[in-house]
Amino acid sequence: MKDPVRIHVEKDFEIGKVDERIFSSFAEHLGRCIYTGLYEPTHPLADEDGFRTDVLDLVRELGVSHIRYPGGNFLSGYDWRDGIGPKDQRPRRLDLAWKTIEPNQFGIDEFYDWCRKAGTKIMGGVNMGTGSPRDAAQLVEYCNFPGGTALSDLRRANGHKDPMDIRLWCIGNEMDGDWQICHLDAIDYGKKALEAAKMMKWTDDTIECVVCGSATATMPTFPEWDRQVLELTYENVDYLSMHRYYENEGNDTDFLASFKDMDSFISTLTATADYVKAYKRSKKTMYFSFDEWNVWYQHNQKPHPWMEAPELIEDRYSLLDALTFSGLGMTLINHADRIRIACLAQIVNVIAPILTERGGRVIRQTTYYPFKYLSLYSKGTALRPVVRTPKLETRYGDAEAVYTSAVYDEEGGFVTLFCLNIGKEEQLLDLDLNSFGRLKMVERIELSGDDLSAVNTFDQPDAVAPKQLPVDGKTDARFEAKIPGLSWNVLRFKVQ
Ligand code: AHR
Numbered sequence: 001m002k003d004p005v006r007i008h009v010e011k012d013f014e015i016g017k018v019d020e021r022i023f024s025s026f027a028e029h030l031g032r033c034i035y036t037g038l039y040e041p042t043h044p045l046a047d048e049d050g051f052r053t054d055v056l057d058l059v060r061e062l063g064v065s066h067i068r069y070p071g072g073n074f075l076s077g078y079d080w081r082d083g084i085g086p087k088d089q090r091p092r093r094l095d096l097a098w099k100t101i102e103p104n105q106f107g108i109d110e111f112y113d114w115c116r117k118a119g120t121k122i123m124g125g126v127n128m129g130t131g132s133p134r135d136a137a138q139l140v141e142y143c144n145f146p147g148g149t150a151l152s153d154l155r156r157a158n159g160h161k162d163p164m165d166i167r168l169w170c171i172g173n174e175m176d177g178d179w180q181i182c183h184l185d186a187i188d189y190g191k192k193a194l195e196a197a198k199m200m201k202w203t204d205d206t207i208e209c210v211v212c213g214s215a216t217a218t219m220p221t222f223p224e225w226d227r228q229v230l231e232l233t234y235e236n237v238d239y240l241s242m243h244r245y246y247e248n249e250g251n252d253t254d255f256l257a258s259f260k261d262m263d264s265f266i267s268t269l270t271a272t273a274d275y276v277k278a279y280k281r282s283k284k285t286m287y288f289s290f291d292e293w294n295v296w297y298q299h300n301q302k303p304h305p306w307m308e309a310p311e312l313i314e315d316r317y318s319l320l321d322a323l324t325f326s327g328l329g330m331t332l333i334n335h336a337d338r339i340r341i342a343c344l345a346q347i348v349n350v351i352a353p354i355l356t357e358r359g360g361r362v363i364r365q366t367t368y369y370p371f372k373y374l375s376l377y378s379k380g381t382a383l384r385p386v387v388r389t390p391k392l393e394t395r396y397g398d399a400e401a402v403y404t405s406a407v408y409d410e411e412g413g414f415v416t417l418f419c420l421n422i423g424k425e426e427q428l429l430d431l432d433l434n435s436f437g438r439l440k441m442v443e444r445i446e447l448s449g450d451d452l453s454a455v456n457t458f459d460q461p462d463a464v465a466p467k468q469l470p471v472d473g474k475t476d477a478r479f480e481a482k483i484p485g486l487s488w489n490v491l492r493f494k495v496q
Contacts, residue, residue, distance in 0.1 A: 003388075004427070004428040004429060004430040004480070005387065005388065005389045005390075005401075005402045005427045005428065005429050005430065006386075006387070006388040006389075006430050006432070007385050007386075007387050007402075007404055007417065007419075007429055007430070007431050007432070008385065008386040008387075008432040009383055009385045009386075009406045009415065009417065009431070009432070009433055009435070009436075010383065010386070010435045011383070011408060011435040011436055012435065013383050013384045013385075013386075014381050014382070014383060014384075015333075015334065015335070015336050015337050015381070015382040015383060015384050016336040016337035016338075016381065016382055017336065017380070017381050017382075018333060018336045018378045018379065018380060018381065018382050018407060019336070019339075019340045019341065020065045020379070021065045021066055021168075021340060021341040021342070022065075022290075022332050022333070022336070022339060022340070022341065022342045022378070023063060023064060023065050023342070023344075023371070023374065023375035023378070024064060024065045024066035024067060024068065024120075024123060024291075024341060024342060024343045024344070025062075025064045025066075025067050025068070025120075025343055025344045025345070025346065025347040026067060026068040026069075026072070026291065026292060026343040026344065026345040026346045026347060027067050027068070027069050027070070027111070027346060027347050027348070028069070028070060028071040028072035028073075028074050028075075028345075028346055028350065029070050029071060029072075029074045029078070029095065029098075029102055029106075030071065030072055030073075030074055030097075030098050030100075030312060030313075030346070030350050031098070031100075031309065031310060031311060031312030031313060031314065031349060031350045032309050032310075032311060032312070032314070032348075032349040032350070032356070032358070033346050033347065033348050033349050033350040033352070034106050034309075035103070035105070035106070035308060035309035036309055036349070036356060036358045036359075037052070037055065037347075037348035037349045037350075037352075037354075037356055038051060038052065038055060038106070038114055038347075038348060039051060039052070039105070039106045039110065039114070040052050040356075040358070040359070042359065043359055044359075047117075049110065049113055049114070049117075050110075051113075051114050051117060052356065052362070054356075054361075054362040055348055055354060055356060055362055056114075056117055056118050058354050058362060058364060058368075059118045059119075059120070059347065059348075059354070060118060060119050061372065062353065062354075062368065062371060062372050062375065063372060063375035063376050064118070064119075064120045064347070064375070065120065065121065065375075066120060066121045066122065066123040066168060066341070066343070067115060067118075067120050067121075067122065067123065067343075067347060068123040068125065068170065068291055068343045069108075069111050069122060069123070069124065069125065070083075070107075070108075070111070070125060071097070071125060071173055072097070072125075072173055072345075072346075073097035073098065073173060073174065073179065073180060073181070074095055074097045074098060074102075075125045075126075075127050075129070075170075075172070075173045076097065076127055076128065076129025076130065076131075076172065076173060076175075076180050076181035076182060077095060077096050077097055077127070077129060077130050077181040078095075078127055078131075079127070079130075079131070079135070080107065080108060080127075080135070080139045080142070082102075082104045082107070083104050083106065083107020083108060083109075083110075084107050084108065084109055084142070084154070084155075084158055085154075085158060087104075087105050090103075090104035090105065090107075091104060092104065094306070096181055097181055098312060099304070099306065100304075100306065100307060100308065100309070100310055100312075101306055101307060101308045102308075103308055108124075108139075108142070108143065108164075109155075109158050109159060109160060112143075112160065112164050121166075121167075121168075122164070122166045122168075123166075123168045123169070123170065123210075123291070123341070123343070124139070124140075124143065124166045124168065124169045124170070125169065125170040125172075125173060126139055126140075126169060126170070126171055126172065126196060126200070127172070128171055128172025128173075128175055128182075128184070128189065128192055128193060128196065128212075129172070129175070129180060129181040129182035129183070130181060130182055133192065133195040133196035133198075133199045133200075134199065136169075136171070136196040136199065136200055137196070137199035137200050137202070137203045138151055140166075140169070140200045140203045140204050140207065141203050141204075142154065142155050143155065143163065143164040143166050144163045144164060144165060144166060144203070144204045144206075144207070145163065145203065145204070146163050147161075166207070167206060167207055167208060168207070168208050168210070168341070169200060169207055169208070169209050169210065170209075170210045170212075170241065170289075170291065171193045171196050171197055171200075171209055171210065171211050171212065171237070172189070172193065172196075172212050173212065174212060174215035174243065175189040175193075175212045176189070176212065176214055176215050176219055176221055176225045177215045177219070186221065186224070186225045186228035186229050187228060187232070189212065189229060190211075190228060190229040190231070190232030190233055191232060193211050193212070193229065193232075193233055193237070194232055194233045194236055197209045197211070197233065197236045197237050198236060201236070208238040208239065209236070209237045209238055209239070210237065210238065210239040210240070210241050210289040210291065210341070211229055211230070211233050211237040211239070211240055211241065212229065212241050213225070213226045213229070213240045213241045213242050213243070213269060213288075214226055214242075214243075214269075215243055216243055216244055216245070217244065217261070217265045217268070223268055223269060223272045226240060226269055226272045226273070227272050227275065227276060230272070230273060230276040230286065231276055231279070231280070234276055234277070234280055234282060234284070234286065235280075235282065235284065238287065239286070239287050239288055239289040239340060239341060240269065240273060240286055240287075240288055240289070241288070241289045241290075241291050241292075242265065242266065242269060242288055242289070242290045242291070242293075243290075243291065243292035243293070243345075244261075244262055244265055244290070244292070244293055244328075245292070245293070245294055245295070245296035245298065245345075245351075246258040246261070246262075246294075246295055246296070246324060246328070247295060247296060247297045247298060247299070248295075248297075248320065248321075248324075251394075251395070252320060252452070253392055253393075253394055253399075253422060254394045254395045254396070255320070255324050256320070256323060256324050256327065256420075256422035256486075257327075257392070257394035257395075257396050257399035257422060258324050258327060258328060258396075259324075259327030259328055259330065259331045259399075259403055259420075260394065260396035260397065260399045261396045262293070262327075262328055262331045263331050263334070263335075264396070266288070266290075266331070266335045266338070266339065269288065270288075270335075270338050273285075273286035273288075274286075285338075287338055287339070287340045288335075288338050288339045288340065288341075289339075289340065289341035289342070289343075290332060290339055290341070290342035290343070291341060291342065291343040291345075292343060292345040293328055293332075293342060293343070293344065293345065294325070294328075294344055294345050294346075294351050294367075295315070295317065295321045295324055295325050295328075295351075295367070296313070296315060296345075296351045297315050300313075300315070301313060311349075312350060313350050313351050314349055314350065314351075314352075314355065315351050316355075316365070316455045316457075317353075317365045317366045317367045317455060318366060318452060318453045318454060318455050318464075319366055319447070319448075319449050319451065319452050319453070319454050319455075319464045320452040320453065320486075321366060321367060322365075322366035322367050322369065322370055322447060322464065322488070323420060323422070323447070323452075323486060323487070323488050325367045325370055325371075326370035326374070326418070326420050326447070326488040327403055327420050327422070329370055329371060329374045330374070330403060330404075330405040330418050330420065333374070333378055333382045333405040333407065333418075334382065334384075334405050336381075336382035337382075344367075344371055352365065353365050353367045353368035353371055354368065357458060360458070361458050361461075363456050363457070363458055363461040364456060364461065364465075365455075365456055366454075366455065366456060366464040369447055369465065369466050370447065370488060373418075373445060373466070373490050374418065377407065377409075377414070377416040377418075377490060377492060378407045378416070379407070379409050379411075379412070380407050380408050380409035380410055380411070380412075380414070381407065381408050381410065382405065382406070382407055383406040383407065383408055384406075385404045385405070385406045385417070387400065387402065387404050389401050389402040389404075389427075390402075390423065392422060392423055399422065400422075401421065401422060401423035401425075401427070402419055402420070402421050402422075402423075402427055402429070402483070403419070403420045403422065404417060404418065404419050404420075405417070405418045406418075408436075413494055413495040414442075414492060414493065414494055414495070415433060415436055415439065415492070415493045415495065416490065416491070416492045416493075417431070417489075417490070417491045417492075417493075418488070418489070418490055419483060419488075419489045419491065420487075420488050420489075421483050421484065421485055421486060421487050421488075421489070422486070423485055423486075424485040424486060425485045426482055426483065426484050426485055427482070427483050427485075428480060428481075428482050429479075429480065429481045429482070429483060429491075430478075430480055431478065431479040431480070431481065431491070432477070432478055433477050433478070433479070433493065434477045434478070436477070436493075436495050437477065437495060437496065438475050438476060438477055438495075438496045439475070439476070439477065439479075439493040439494060439495050439496060440473060440474070440475050440493065440494050440496055441471045441472070441473070441474075441479060441491065441492070441493050442471060442492050442493065442494045443468070443471065443490070443491075443492040444468070444469040444470075444471055444481070444489070444490065444491055444492070445466045445467070445468055445469070445489065445490040446466060446467050446469055446483070446484070446487055446488075446489050446490075447464075447465075447466040447467075447487060447488040447489075448467075448484045448486060448487035448488070449464060452486065466488075466490075475496055479491075479493075
């Protein structure tokens, strides 16, 4: 008989408090994310503001903390003034980032109203491509200044008497990428971002700013870009951004082990930021905003004619994608000491957990479920479990067959384990939770299935969904649980 996988969770092995902003998402003016995703005034379920209520319901259920807006690559060519004021006077523009026509029927005022209905907060973005530090500070003034200036009074005239109180701002997007409108090198970007951050914080000293890190780990300038940008901005910004997407390149085990690569990406940038801290003799520790992460089949992109809201990058996620995705989400928890914000890119239609039909139905994609349960059950402190598990050989080196995250909710008295089994074999888990005293297992959720390529469709919306398993209700400090091969599991205990 093979050995069980031993998981020992110790109350004192703290990684850090899980910041609720780790479960944030992203809405970009891209494809059908905004138009026919969040906003579709002609839809039968649209409310008085033109927002799709079926989408709002699913966003609320998902448990999203903040939503990053308005981009993405779109941000670097966007003039926020185009999206305010009477809708019939707003300009139609070419969006050069995604080669689409932007009707500007949805802007910061509409997004603010949408977020209030969705129960989320805004993570704003300022344009560092065609935009200036002045434009950036003026957007902060428009949104957050109480009144008595031209811009704050304009917001009041546009229907928002009270300040929007947007506390978190991205200073540009992926400025290291040559695909970015008005891309800059690290020195030019660092200097511009510094001046923007200063002006934005002088306008509102309660805000926090995120400076652009490398667009991905495969950039030739990674991690030198991050070092240079941080050296220029360190004392004036609060977070460095990280972006990372994964796709299946043919080997399922490698794909499932993407969490290993994400883990080393985070470790590299942590070391880079700590180098800058030492070099600058700073007392301040830099934290991270992982503000784009997901599974994304980037090789599937096709050209399209100029039009409004085309179907762009609407990946359909399989069970296998959802398993890989769960490992990425767990990695954020396992780095809770340094990651304070993370955005699942994106929220609706565009590489998203929620998919709509124009004028029609809405479904939860497979990735919806891991995000929902990670967000719901990761309140508290992330703990570092000691796990004895078989290893699998992957392109990222040896990876744990059973990858684990643990969260202790001191207030509610819950211990939650998330276990991803990337091996084909069933595993018996031997769980040692002695440091918590006696506990009762109160919930078990399993995401698994015979067909890894299964997806949810509009006609079969629940083809892939997690199962709630029975729990035996015994009170103990040691538990056993069998998990199937290729499965994601949530095991939740209540301290007695
Ligand atoms: O999320 C899709 C795109 O991916 C974003 O616009 C960009 O920032 C990234 O390259």
